[in-house]
Amino acid sequence: MFEMTDSSVAEDGRTTGFDPTALEPFDRRVFDWLTNNLGIVTQFERHPRWRPGWDVEVVANGKALPLYIRGPRGDSYVSPVDMMQEGAIHRALEAQGIPAPRLLGVIDDPLSLVLERLPGTINTATIVDKEIRRKVREDYVALIARLHQLPLEAFAEVGLPAPTSVEDIALGLYEPAIRIFHDTIGRPFPLMGFIAGWLRRNVPRDRTRAAFINPDAGQFLFDGDHVTGLIDFEVSSFGDPAAELAGLRIRDTAEPLGDISALIDHYETLTGDRISKQLIEYHTAGFCGVNGFLLWPLAFQSSPEQDYVAYLQFAVSATRFSISAMAEHDSVTLIDPDPPVAQAIGYVEAGRKLIEQIDAFPGDGAGMTYQRNSAAALARYMQRWAAYGAAVVAADMDDVEQLLGHRPDNGDAAMAALDTFVANAGPADDARLIQHFHRWLKRQNFLLRGCGKGYDYIDMDLQPIPPR
Secondary structure: OOOOOOOOEOOOOOEOOOOHHHOOHHHHHHHHHHHHHOOEEEEEEEOOOOOOEEEEEEEEOOEEEEEEEEOOOOOOOOOOOOHHHHHHHHHHHHHOOOOOOOEEEEEEOOEEEEEEOOOOEOOHHHOOOHHHHHHHHHHHHHHHHHHHOOOHHHHHHHOOOOOOOHHHHHHOOHHHHHHHHHHHOOOOOHHHHHHHHHHHHOOOOOOOOOEEEOOOOOOEEEEOOEEEEEOOOOOOEEEOHHHHHHHHHHHHHHOOOOOHHHHHHHHHHHHOOOOOHHHHHHHHHHHHHHHHHHHHHHHOOOOOOOOHHHHHHHHHHHHHHHHHHHHHHHOOOOOOOOOOOOOOOOOHHHHHHHHHHHHOOOOOOHHHHHHHHHHHHHHHHHHHHHHHHHHHHHHHHHHHHHHHOOOOOOHHHHHHHHHHHHHOOOHHHHHHHHHHHHHHHHHHHHHHOOOOOOOOOOOOOOOOOOOO
Protein backbone atom coordinates (compact mmCIF):
# COMPACT_ATOMS: atom_id res chain seq x y z
CA MET A 1 0.00 0.00 0.00
CA PHE A 2 1.21 3.52 -0.75
CA GLU A 3 1.93 5.54 2.38
CA MET A 4 -0.11 8.67 3.08
CA THR A 5 1.51 11.92 4.08
CA ASP A 6 0.13 13.97 6.96
CA SER A 7 -0.56 17.07 4.90
CA SER A 8 -4.28 17.34 5.67
CA VAL A 9 -7.00 15.99 7.91
CA ALA A 10 -10.59 15.11 7.05
CA GLU A 11 -13.57 16.22 9.10
CA ASP A 12 -13.51 12.96 11.04
CA GLY A 13 -9.90 13.54 12.00
CA ARG A 14 -8.44 10.93 9.70
CA THR A 15 -5.25 11.70 7.78
CA THR A 16 -6.07 12.34 4.14
CA GLY A 17 -2.92 13.69 2.60
CA PHE A 18 -1.51 11.47 -0.14
CA ASP A 19 1.63 11.71 -2.20
CA PRO A 20 0.49 11.03 -5.78
CA THR A 21 4.08 11.21 -7.04
CA ALA A 22 4.57 7.74 -5.52
CA LEU A 23 2.07 6.32 -7.99
CA GLU A 24 2.79 4.83 -11.39
CA PRO A 25 1.03 6.66 -14.27
CA PHE A 26 -1.56 3.87 -14.63
CA ASP A 27 -2.49 4.13 -10.94
CA ARG A 28 -2.27 7.91 -10.96
CA ARG A 29 -5.08 8.20 -13.52
CA VAL A 30 -7.37 6.19 -11.24
CA PHE A 31 -6.32 8.23 -8.21
CA ASP A 32 -6.93 11.52 -10.02
CA TRP A 33 -10.42 10.46 -11.15
CA LEU A 34 -11.36 9.54 -7.59
CA THR A 35 -10.03 12.83 -6.26
CA ASN A 36 -11.80 14.90 -8.92
CA ASN A 37 -15.13 13.08 -8.77
CA LEU A 38 -15.63 11.62 -5.30
CA GLY A 39 -13.47 13.13 -2.59
CA ILE A 40 -10.22 12.81 -0.65
CA VAL A 41 -8.45 9.47 -1.10
CA THR A 42 -7.34 7.98 2.22
CA GLN A 43 -6.55 4.45 1.08
CA PHE A 44 -5.24 3.34 -2.31
CA GLU A 45 -3.99 -0.23 -2.67
CA ARG A 46 -3.51 -1.97 -5.99
CA HIS A 47 -3.97 -5.73 -6.09
CA PRO A 48 -0.78 -7.49 -7.28
CA ARG A 49 -2.43 -9.89 -9.70
CA TRP A 50 -3.03 -10.61 -13.38
CA ARG A 51 -5.98 -8.19 -13.58
CA PRO A 52 -5.65 -4.68 -12.12
CA GLY A 53 -7.93 -3.74 -9.26
CA TRP A 54 -7.73 -1.36 -6.33
CA ASP A 55 -9.04 -1.30 -2.77
CA VAL A 56 -9.78 2.34 -2.09
CA GLU A 57 -11.28 4.52 0.60
CA VAL A 58 -12.54 8.00 -0.20
CA VAL A 59 -13.84 10.58 2.27
CA ALA A 60 -16.78 12.58 0.88
CA ASN A 61 -18.87 14.98 2.98
CA GLY A 62 -17.18 13.68 6.09
CA LYS A 63 -18.11 10.07 5.37
CA ALA A 64 -15.66 7.30 4.50
CA LEU A 65 -16.60 5.28 1.40
CA PRO A 66 -14.85 1.89 1.02
CA LEU A 67 -14.61 1.15 -2.71
CA TYR A 68 -13.31 -1.49 -5.08
CA ILE A 69 -12.09 -0.32 -8.49
CA ARG A 70 -12.43 -3.10 -11.06
CA GLY A 71 -9.89 -2.48 -13.79
CA PRO A 72 -9.52 -3.67 -17.41
CA ARG A 73 -8.10 -7.00 -18.56
CA GLY A 74 -5.94 -5.50 -21.30
CA ASP A 75 -6.44 -4.10 -24.78
CA SER A 76 -6.18 -7.49 -26.49
CA TYR A 77 -8.80 -9.18 -24.30
CA VAL A 78 -12.37 -9.20 -25.63
CA SER A 79 -15.32 -10.34 -23.52
CA PRO A 80 -18.92 -11.24 -24.46
CA VAL A 81 -20.01 -8.71 -21.83
CA ASP A 82 -18.21 -5.37 -22.01
CA MET A 83 -17.57 -3.28 -18.92
CA MET A 84 -20.45 -0.90 -19.59
CA GLN A 85 -22.80 -3.89 -19.71
CA GLU A 86 -21.21 -5.19 -16.54
CA GLY A 87 -22.03 -1.88 -14.88
CA ALA A 88 -25.62 -2.16 -16.10
CA ILE A 89 -25.83 -5.59 -14.47
CA HIS A 90 -24.91 -4.04 -11.13
CA ARG A 91 -27.68 -1.47 -11.56
CA ALA A 92 -30.22 -4.16 -12.47
CA LEU A 93 -29.30 -6.28 -9.46
CA GLU A 94 -29.64 -3.29 -7.16
CA ALA A 95 -33.08 -2.51 -8.60
CA GLN A 96 -34.20 -6.11 -8.01
CA GLY A 97 -32.91 -6.28 -4.45
CA ILE A 98 -30.19 -8.84 -5.20
CA PRO A 99 -27.20 -8.11 -2.93
CA ALA A 100 -24.21 -7.05 -5.03
CA PRO A 101 -21.84 -4.05 -5.02
CA ARG A 102 -23.51 -0.80 -6.08
CA LEU A 103 -22.01 0.93 -9.11
CA LEU A 104 -20.88 4.44 -8.16
CA GLY A 105 -19.16 5.49 -11.37
CA VAL A 106 -17.12 4.55 -14.42
CA ILE A 107 -13.53 5.67 -15.07
CA ASP A 108 -12.81 6.17 -18.78
CA ASP A 109 -9.02 5.70 -18.68
CA PRO A 110 -8.18 3.06 -17.65
CA LEU A 111 -11.73 1.80 -18.21
CA SER A 112 -12.77 0.73 -14.73
CA LEU A 113 -15.88 0.29 -12.62
CA VAL A 114 -16.08 2.16 -9.32
CA LEU A 115 -17.93 -0.22 -7.02
CA GLU A 116 -19.08 -0.22 -3.45
CA ARG A 117 -16.77 -2.48 -1.40
CA LEU A 118 -18.99 -4.88 0.49
CA PRO A 119 -18.01 -6.30 3.86
CA GLY A 120 -16.75 -9.84 3.95
CA THR A 121 -14.34 -12.13 2.19
CA ILE A 122 -14.25 -14.96 -0.35
CA ASN A 123 -13.52 -18.69 0.02
CA THR A 124 -15.84 -20.56 2.36
CA ALA A 125 -13.12 -23.17 2.92
CA THR A 126 -11.70 -20.73 5.48
CA ILE A 127 -14.81 -21.06 7.69
CA VAL A 128 -13.82 -23.25 10.64
CA ASP A 129 -17.29 -24.22 11.86
CA LYS A 130 -18.67 -26.84 9.46
CA GLU A 131 -22.32 -25.92 10.14
CA ILE A 132 -21.67 -22.25 9.39
CA ARG A 133 -19.71 -23.29 6.30
CA ARG A 134 -22.64 -25.41 5.10
CA LYS A 135 -25.13 -22.61 5.85
CA VAL A 136 -23.17 -19.98 3.91
CA ARG A 137 -22.82 -22.24 0.88
CA GLU A 138 -26.50 -23.13 0.92
CA ASP A 139 -27.44 -19.47 1.37
CA TYR A 140 -25.44 -18.70 -1.77
CA VAL A 141 -27.33 -21.41 -3.68
CA ALA A 142 -30.61 -19.96 -2.42
CA LEU A 143 -29.54 -16.53 -3.64
CA ILE A 144 -28.79 -17.72 -7.18
CA ALA A 145 -32.05 -19.69 -7.18
CA ARG A 146 -33.78 -16.39 -6.40
CA LEU A 147 -31.78 -14.67 -9.14
CA HIS A 148 -32.88 -17.30 -11.66
CA GLN A 149 -36.53 -16.51 -10.98
CA LEU A 150 -36.21 -12.86 -12.07
CA PRO A 151 -37.84 -11.96 -15.40
CA LEU A 152 -35.41 -11.39 -18.26
CA GLU A 153 -36.98 -7.95 -18.72
CA ALA A 154 -35.36 -6.87 -15.45
CA PHE A 155 -32.04 -6.89 -17.33
CA ALA A 156 -33.20 -5.05 -20.44
CA GLU A 157 -30.66 -2.24 -19.91
CA VAL A 158 -27.80 -4.75 -20.18
CA GLY A 159 -28.61 -5.45 -23.83
CA LEU A 160 -28.26 -9.23 -23.80
CA PRO A 161 -29.99 -11.04 -26.69
CA ALA A 162 -33.23 -12.74 -25.63
CA PRO A 163 -33.23 -16.49 -26.36
CA THR A 164 -35.94 -17.86 -28.65
CA SER A 165 -34.92 -21.54 -28.96
CA VAL A 166 -33.28 -24.36 -27.01
CA GLU A 167 -30.11 -23.60 -28.98
CA ASP A 168 -30.17 -20.00 -27.77
CA ILE A 169 -30.70 -21.14 -24.17
CA ALA A 170 -27.83 -23.64 -24.28
CA LEU A 171 -25.42 -21.53 -26.34
CA GLY A 172 -26.32 -18.01 -25.16
CA LEU A 173 -22.83 -17.41 -23.77
CA TYR A 174 -20.96 -19.94 -25.87
CA GLU A 175 -21.81 -18.59 -29.34
CA PRO A 176 -20.61 -15.01 -28.59
CA ALA A 177 -17.38 -16.45 -27.19
CA ILE A 178 -16.94 -18.58 -30.32
CA ARG A 179 -17.38 -15.48 -32.51
CA ILE A 180 -14.81 -13.57 -30.46
CA PHE A 181 -12.40 -16.47 -30.85
CA HIS A 182 -12.80 -16.60 -34.63
CA ASP A 183 -12.34 -12.83 -34.86
CA THR A 184 -9.15 -12.79 -32.77
CA ILE A 185 -7.25 -16.08 -33.15
CA GLY A 186 -5.74 -15.27 -36.57
CA ARG A 187 -4.60 -18.84 -37.35
CA PRO A 188 -5.86 -22.43 -37.57
CA PHE A 189 -6.47 -23.69 -34.03
CA PRO A 190 -8.44 -26.93 -34.27
CA LEU A 191 -8.88 -27.58 -30.54
CA MET A 192 -11.39 -24.77 -30.15
CA GLY A 193 -13.10 -25.56 -33.44
CA PHE A 194 -13.75 -29.05 -32.11
CA ILE A 195 -15.12 -27.76 -28.79
CA ALA A 196 -17.44 -25.37 -30.65
CA GLY A 197 -18.75 -28.13 -32.91
CA TRP A 198 -19.27 -30.53 -30.01
CA LEU A 199 -21.26 -27.95 -28.03
CA ARG A 200 -23.52 -27.29 -31.02
CA ARG A 201 -24.06 -31.00 -31.71
CA ASN A 202 -24.96 -31.83 -28.11
CA VAL A 203 -27.42 -29.07 -27.18
CA PRO A 204 -29.78 -30.38 -24.44
CA ARG A 205 -33.20 -30.53 -26.11
CA ASP A 206 -35.33 -30.56 -22.95
CA ARG A 207 -34.08 -27.29 -21.39
CA THR A 208 -36.61 -24.64 -22.35
CA ARG A 209 -36.44 -22.03 -19.55
CA ALA A 210 -33.91 -19.21 -19.71
CA ALA A 211 -32.74 -17.10 -16.77
CA PHE A 212 -30.14 -14.46 -16.08
CA ILE A 213 -27.09 -16.53 -15.13
CA ASN A 214 -23.43 -16.07 -14.28
CA PRO A 215 -21.61 -19.24 -15.38
CA ASP A 216 -18.42 -17.92 -13.71
CA ALA A 217 -20.18 -19.16 -10.61
CA GLY A 218 -19.41 -19.31 -6.90
CA GLN A 219 -18.22 -15.71 -6.71
CA PHE A 220 -19.66 -14.15 -3.59
CA LEU A 221 -18.64 -12.46 -0.36
CA PHE A 222 -19.63 -13.60 3.10
CA ASP A 223 -19.24 -12.11 6.56
CA GLY A 224 -19.55 -14.46 9.49
CA ASP A 225 -22.53 -16.71 8.84
CA HIS A 226 -24.19 -14.84 5.98
CA VAL A 227 -23.64 -13.93 2.33
CA THR A 228 -23.13 -10.20 1.79
CA GLY A 229 -23.29 -10.13 -2.01
CA LEU A 230 -22.61 -11.62 -5.42
CA ILE A 231 -19.59 -10.33 -7.38
CA ASP A 232 -17.98 -10.47 -10.85
CA PHE A 233 -20.46 -10.60 -13.75
CA GLU A 234 -18.21 -10.23 -16.81
CA VAL A 235 -19.41 -13.45 -18.49
CA SER A 236 -23.09 -13.32 -17.57
CA SER A 237 -25.80 -14.20 -20.06
CA PHE A 238 -29.35 -15.37 -20.53
CA GLY A 239 -29.23 -19.14 -20.48
CA ASP A 240 -29.80 -22.42 -18.71
CA PRO A 241 -29.58 -22.18 -14.89
CA ALA A 242 -27.71 -25.49 -14.97
CA ALA A 243 -24.77 -23.65 -16.55
CA GLU A 244 -24.29 -21.62 -13.37
CA LEU A 245 -24.33 -24.78 -11.27
CA ALA A 246 -21.78 -26.40 -13.59
CA GLY A 247 -19.55 -23.36 -13.17
CA LEU A 248 -19.21 -24.18 -9.47
CA ARG A 249 -16.78 -26.94 -10.43
CA ILE A 250 -14.26 -24.43 -11.78
CA ARG A 251 -14.61 -22.10 -8.80
CA ASP A 252 -14.08 -25.14 -6.55
CA THR A 253 -10.53 -25.54 -7.89
CA ALA A 254 -9.50 -22.22 -6.30
CA GLU A 255 -12.08 -21.77 -3.54
CA PRO A 256 -13.30 -25.19 -2.36
CA LEU A 257 -17.08 -25.48 -2.13
CA GLY A 258 -17.49 -28.90 -0.56
CA ASP A 259 -19.79 -31.46 -2.15
CA ILE A 260 -20.99 -29.76 -5.34
CA SER A 261 -23.53 -32.47 -6.10
CA ALA A 262 -25.08 -31.81 -2.67
CA LEU A 263 -25.33 -28.10 -3.51
CA ILE A 264 -27.10 -29.02 -6.75
CA ASP A 265 -29.47 -31.20 -4.69
CA HIS A 266 -30.22 -28.13 -2.55
CA TYR A 267 -30.93 -26.07 -5.67
CA GLU A 268 -33.31 -28.76 -6.92
CA THR A 269 -35.15 -28.76 -3.58
CA LEU A 270 -35.56 -24.98 -3.71
CA THR A 271 -36.63 -24.73 -7.36
CA GLY A 272 -38.11 -28.06 -8.39
CA ASP A 273 -35.67 -28.18 -11.31
CA ARG A 274 -33.97 -31.43 -12.29
CA ILE A 275 -30.25 -31.23 -13.03
CA SER A 276 -28.69 -34.42 -14.41
CA LYS A 277 -25.01 -35.37 -14.53
CA GLN A 278 -25.17 -35.20 -18.34
CA LEU A 279 -26.42 -31.62 -18.12
CA ILE A 280 -23.66 -30.62 -15.70
CA GLU A 281 -20.99 -32.23 -17.90
CA TYR A 282 -22.34 -30.44 -20.99
CA HIS A 283 -22.22 -27.02 -19.36
CA THR A 284 -18.87 -27.77 -17.74
CA ALA A 285 -17.53 -28.37 -21.23
CA GLY A 286 -19.27 -25.19 -22.34
CA PHE A 287 -18.06 -22.74 -19.73
CA CYS A 288 -14.55 -24.20 -19.65
CA GLY A 289 -14.65 -23.83 -23.42
CA VAL A 290 -15.61 -20.16 -23.05
CA ASN A 291 -12.41 -19.60 -21.09
CA GLY A 292 -10.51 -21.20 -23.95
CA PHE A 293 -12.28 -19.13 -26.62
CA LEU A 294 -11.41 -15.92 -24.79
CA LEU A 295 -7.91 -16.78 -23.57
CA TRP A 296 -6.19 -18.81 -26.31
CA PRO A 297 -5.92 -15.77 -28.64
CA LEU A 298 -3.81 -14.08 -25.95
CA ALA A 299 -1.16 -16.76 -26.45
CA PHE A 300 -0.52 -15.22 -29.88
CA GLN A 301 -1.21 -11.53 -29.23
CA SER A 302 -1.07 -10.17 -25.69
CA SER A 303 -0.84 -6.70 -24.17
CA PRO A 304 2.23 -5.61 -22.18
CA GLU A 305 0.29 -5.51 -18.90
CA GLN A 306 -0.99 -9.08 -19.23
CA ASP A 307 0.62 -11.95 -17.33
CA TYR A 308 1.41 -14.23 -20.27
CA VAL A 309 2.03 -17.45 -18.36
CA ALA A 310 -0.98 -16.95 -16.07
CA TYR A 311 -3.32 -16.52 -19.02
CA LEU A 312 -1.72 -19.44 -20.88
CA GLN A 313 -2.13 -21.69 -17.86
CA PHE A 314 -5.79 -20.66 -17.55
CA ALA A 315 -6.29 -21.45 -21.26
CA VAL A 316 -4.61 -24.86 -21.08
CA SER A 317 -6.32 -25.89 -17.84
CA ALA A 318 -9.78 -24.69 -18.85
CA THR A 319 -9.72 -26.50 -22.18
CA ARG A 320 -8.30 -29.60 -20.51
CA PHE A 321 -11.29 -29.50 -18.14
CA SER A 322 -13.60 -29.00 -21.14
CA ILE A 323 -12.26 -32.07 -22.93
CA SER A 324 -12.52 -34.12 -19.72
CA ALA A 325 -16.17 -33.10 -19.31
CA MET A 326 -16.86 -34.13 -22.92
CA ALA A 327 -15.28 -37.50 -22.16
CA GLU A 328 -17.57 -37.92 -19.14
CA HIS A 329 -20.60 -36.87 -21.18
CA ASP A 330 -19.76 -39.31 -23.99
CA SER A 331 -18.38 -42.14 -21.77
CA VAL A 332 -14.91 -41.91 -23.32
CA THR A 333 -12.04 -43.30 -21.24
CA LEU A 334 -9.09 -40.92 -21.49
CA ILE A 335 -5.56 -42.30 -21.80
CA ASP A 336 -2.68 -40.04 -20.80
CA PRO A 337 0.37 -39.76 -23.06
CA ASP A 338 3.83 -40.68 -21.85
CA PRO A 339 5.67 -37.74 -20.24
CA PRO A 340 8.06 -35.99 -22.65
CA VAL A 341 11.76 -36.77 -22.32
CA ALA A 342 14.23 -33.89 -22.38
CA GLN A 343 15.96 -33.38 -25.75
CA ALA A 344 17.58 -30.00 -25.33
CA ILE A 345 17.67 -27.85 -28.48
CA GLY A 346 19.64 -24.96 -26.99
CA TYR A 347 21.42 -23.69 -23.93
CA VAL A 348 18.96 -24.62 -21.18
CA GLU A 349 21.31 -22.96 -18.70
CA ALA A 350 20.46 -19.62 -20.31
CA GLY A 351 16.93 -19.87 -18.95
CA ARG A 352 18.15 -20.50 -15.41
CA LYS A 353 20.50 -17.53 -15.66
CA LEU A 354 17.70 -15.28 -16.91
CA ILE A 355 15.53 -16.27 -13.95
CA GLU A 356 18.37 -15.39 -11.57
CA GLN A 357 18.79 -11.98 -13.21
CA ILE A 358 15.05 -11.26 -13.05
CA ASP A 359 14.94 -12.19 -9.36
CA ALA A 360 17.78 -9.73 -8.73
CA PHE A 361 16.00 -6.74 -10.32
CA PRO A 362 15.62 -3.92 -7.77
CA GLY A 363 12.31 -2.60 -6.52
CA ASP A 364 10.10 -3.12 -3.50
CA GLY A 365 6.41 -3.62 -2.96
CA ALA A 366 3.85 -6.24 -3.89
CA GLY A 367 3.40 -4.86 -7.42
CA MET A 368 7.09 -5.07 -8.29
CA THR A 369 7.33 -8.53 -6.75
CA TYR A 370 4.44 -9.68 -8.91
CA GLN A 371 6.10 -8.31 -12.05
CA ARG A 372 9.36 -10.09 -11.22
CA ASN A 373 7.54 -13.35 -10.57
CA SER A 374 5.59 -13.00 -13.82
CA ALA A 375 8.77 -12.41 -15.85
CA ALA A 376 10.55 -15.30 -14.12
CA ALA A 377 7.60 -17.60 -14.89
CA LEU A 378 7.88 -16.71 -18.58
CA ALA A 379 11.64 -17.36 -18.52
CA ARG A 380 11.04 -20.74 -16.88
CA TYR A 381 8.44 -21.61 -19.52
CA MET A 382 10.89 -20.78 -22.33
CA GLN A 383 13.52 -22.88 -20.55
CA ARG A 384 11.19 -25.89 -20.49
CA TRP A 385 10.44 -25.41 -24.19
CA ALA A 386 14.19 -25.47 -24.87
CA ALA A 387 14.51 -28.72 -22.91
CA TYR A 388 11.33 -30.57 -23.89
CA GLY A 389 9.95 -28.76 -26.94
CA ALA A 390 11.46 -31.10 -29.53
CA ALA A 391 9.97 -34.16 -27.82
CA VAL A 392 6.58 -32.48 -27.44
CA VAL A 393 6.40 -31.43 -31.09
CA ALA A 394 7.47 -34.90 -32.28
CA ALA A 395 4.79 -36.58 -30.15
CA ASP A 396 2.18 -34.11 -31.38
CA MET A 397 3.10 -34.87 -34.99
CA ASP A 398 2.89 -38.62 -34.31
CA ASP A 399 -0.65 -38.16 -32.99
CA VAL A 400 -1.67 -36.05 -35.99
CA GLU A 401 -0.30 -38.70 -38.36
CA GLN A 402 -2.23 -41.43 -36.55
CA LEU A 403 -5.45 -39.41 -36.74
CA LEU A 404 -5.17 -38.17 -40.33
CA GLY A 405 -3.31 -41.06 -41.95
CA HIS A 406 -0.46 -38.85 -43.20
CA ARG A 407 2.28 -36.75 -41.63
CA PRO A 408 2.20 -33.01 -42.45
CA ASP A 409 5.50 -31.30 -43.21
CA ASN A 410 5.60 -29.13 -40.08
CA GLY A 411 3.62 -27.90 -37.10
CA ASP A 412 1.77 -25.16 -38.98
CA ALA A 413 0.76 -27.58 -41.72
CA ALA A 414 -0.40 -30.04 -39.06
CA MET A 415 -2.60 -27.42 -37.42
CA ALA A 416 -4.12 -26.46 -40.78
CA ALA A 417 -4.78 -30.09 -41.78
CA LEU A 418 -6.29 -30.91 -38.40
CA ASP A 419 -8.43 -27.77 -38.57
CA THR A 420 -9.87 -28.97 -41.89
CA PHE A 421 -10.49 -32.43 -40.46
CA VAL A 422 -12.33 -30.98 -37.45
CA ALA A 423 -14.47 -28.74 -39.66
CA ASN A 424 -15.76 -31.82 -41.51
CA ALA A 425 -16.00 -34.12 -38.48
CA GLY A 426 -19.22 -35.45 -37.04
CA PRO A 427 -20.37 -37.37 -33.95
CA ALA A 428 -18.63 -40.55 -35.14
CA ASP A 429 -15.27 -38.75 -34.83
CA ASP A 430 -15.85 -37.31 -31.36
CA ALA A 431 -14.23 -40.08 -29.31
CA ARG A 432 -11.01 -40.01 -31.38
CA LEU A 433 -10.82 -36.22 -31.27
CA ILE A 434 -11.51 -36.08 -27.54
CA GLN A 435 -8.61 -38.48 -27.00
CA HIS A 436 -6.35 -36.59 -29.43
CA PHE A 437 -6.85 -33.19 -27.82
CA HIS A 438 -6.57 -34.67 -24.33
CA ARG A 439 -3.08 -35.89 -25.22
CA TRP A 440 -2.13 -32.54 -26.77
CA LEU A 441 -3.32 -30.62 -23.73
CA LYS A 442 -1.53 -32.92 -21.29
CA ARG A 443 1.73 -32.12 -23.08
CA GLN A 444 1.00 -28.40 -23.00
CA ASN A 445 0.23 -28.84 -19.32
CA PHE A 446 3.59 -30.55 -18.82
CA LEU A 447 5.47 -27.62 -20.34
CA LEU A 448 3.86 -25.25 -17.83
CA ARG A 449 4.78 -27.29 -14.76
CA GLY A 450 6.83 -25.27 -12.29
CA CYS A 451 6.33 -22.04 -14.24
CA GLY A 452 5.29 -19.41 -11.75
CA LYS A 453 4.48 -19.02 -8.11
CA GLY A 454 0.85 -19.51 -7.21
CA TYR A 455 -0.17 -21.16 -10.50
CA ASP A 456 -1.95 -24.19 -9.09
CA TYR A 457 -3.98 -25.68 -11.94
CA ILE A 458 -1.34 -27.87 -13.60
CA ASP A 459 -1.97 -31.04 -11.57
CA MET A 460 -5.61 -30.30 -10.77
CA ASP A 461 -8.79 -31.90 -12.05
CA LEU A 462 -12.41 -30.89 -11.52
CA GLN A 463 -14.47 -32.41 -8.72
CA PRO A 464 -16.22 -35.50 -10.16
CA ILE A 465 -20.00 -35.43 -10.44
CA PRO A 466 -21.64 -38.76 -9.54
CA PRO A 467 -24.62 -40.08 -11.52
CA ARG A 468 -27.68 -37.90 -10.89
